[in-house]
Amino acid sequence: MESSGEEGVKQLVTGFEVGMINLSYLLVITFCFIAVSSFIPSMLEKGNIDILLSKPVSRTNIILAKFLGGVLLIFLSLTYMIGGVWIILSAKSGYWNFPFLYSIPWLTLSFAIIYALIILIGVTSQSTILSIIISMFLVFVICPVLYVRETVIFSLVTNSTIQFIINFFYYILPKPGDINQIITDIITGNPVKSYMPVFSSVLFMLAALSLSIFYFRRKDY
């Protein structure tokens, strides 16, 4: 009896934690995107960028500092929020599910991948609104569609060329949906099927950052 009670508590806590991660992913990351999307456009405003570029700091370091600063900000916010929830939940239930804490670096990584794209759009367009719209469209429209390409899209689209194109975009674009699934698997103790979405998304992040730096280093202000 006692054993099944403990199991019930574990299931309840784990379920709550998974729900918390999904909520974090949807709400916190969205708010974070909005919060950081003005970082680059406001830095590039006339009168601000002039002073910054007159200082003995390389343009590469300016972009990297903005990136790392934004990532650190979100990491600390997530640590505070998820860490706080974990402590309260664990203390109340008596079940200390440590893998839940792994969601902090994973969610930070998810954020960092999209933030690199926000920086690229910010540097090239100098528009906060455009940064928000494109990143939201990618995260909440394009990526979910690509995530269900095999189960939904390919049953509707049988043309192999179109399927190839869809697959091509799936592999080159970031995969926040897959990463979210990996986080859920880690918390629930299920085996992770593949880390490919993480590697390809990190490659996307590095490519977006490199392009931002390349553009910023050549641009006249």
Place this chain on the structure above:
Amino acid sequence: MPVISTKDLTKEYQSKTFSKEKILALSNFSFEVQSGEIFGILGPNGAGKTTLIKILLGITFRTKGDVKVFEKDITDDSYKLKVGYLPENHRFPSYLTGEQALVFYGMLSGMSKKDVKKKADEYLQIVDMEKWRNTKIKKYSKGMLQRLGLAQALLNDPELIFLDEPTDGVDPIGRKQIRDLLMHLKGTGKTIFLNSHLLSEVELICDRVAILNKGSLVTSGTVDELTSVSDTFRFTVSETNDELMQSLLSAFKATIKNSREFTIKAVSGEELNKLIDFLRQKNVMILGVEKEKNTLESMFINLIGSQN
């Protein structure tokens, strides 16, 4: 030793994104700024003054030509450790206080936090902003922002200071204080590169001036060289009469200003002496003879007006 030197500096901008059409902002611009001088750059809007400053600071890239600061090509960023810059219409993060902004920009200039704090105290006092140091920048007036910007530009004790419209929005007393500060900095051996539309101010403090128009150097020299008119003399005399006026007009081609003042373009010293003899013969008392000087403003308007 030239602190700044450019040779055939040229800058072309694309007129629009993806357009092949070019706008020439600077054309084969060559000049030098010597150590310890206050150098003024003048020109109408769109002449290329700000582009020049931005190239010198690595904010904008040259299309071709040589640019050296402290005798090193500007591709080597290290010169920025010895440079201070106050841009026109600068913007500081509005959520910071004046002191926090100075700490932030000071540390970007390579200073330690301890040094920045010490220097911030000193310069906030100099620019008369000490009592506002803990107030958020969003509450500052234009003049206060300008004073804080000046403190920011001087914080790292730079050897070369670029000032773009430093007195913009500052009241007359504040302008005088800034002028005095610039003269004090010059006295300590600093080199100041000044861009200002207030020509009277430039005339008061600059050692040398360059005038730019449509991206090209029109003229340069000391303020005295640019404002003196070599062959025109102004006479101030005791009261004259109509007969004398007529003689002056016909025989000496004088330009009468009023009954006590006239100017004459003397082609030689002999002609000038002939006029003085003539006036003395007529028992006219000469109260003064001086070489006429233009103001920098009238010289600028004549020069640019004739080109546009």
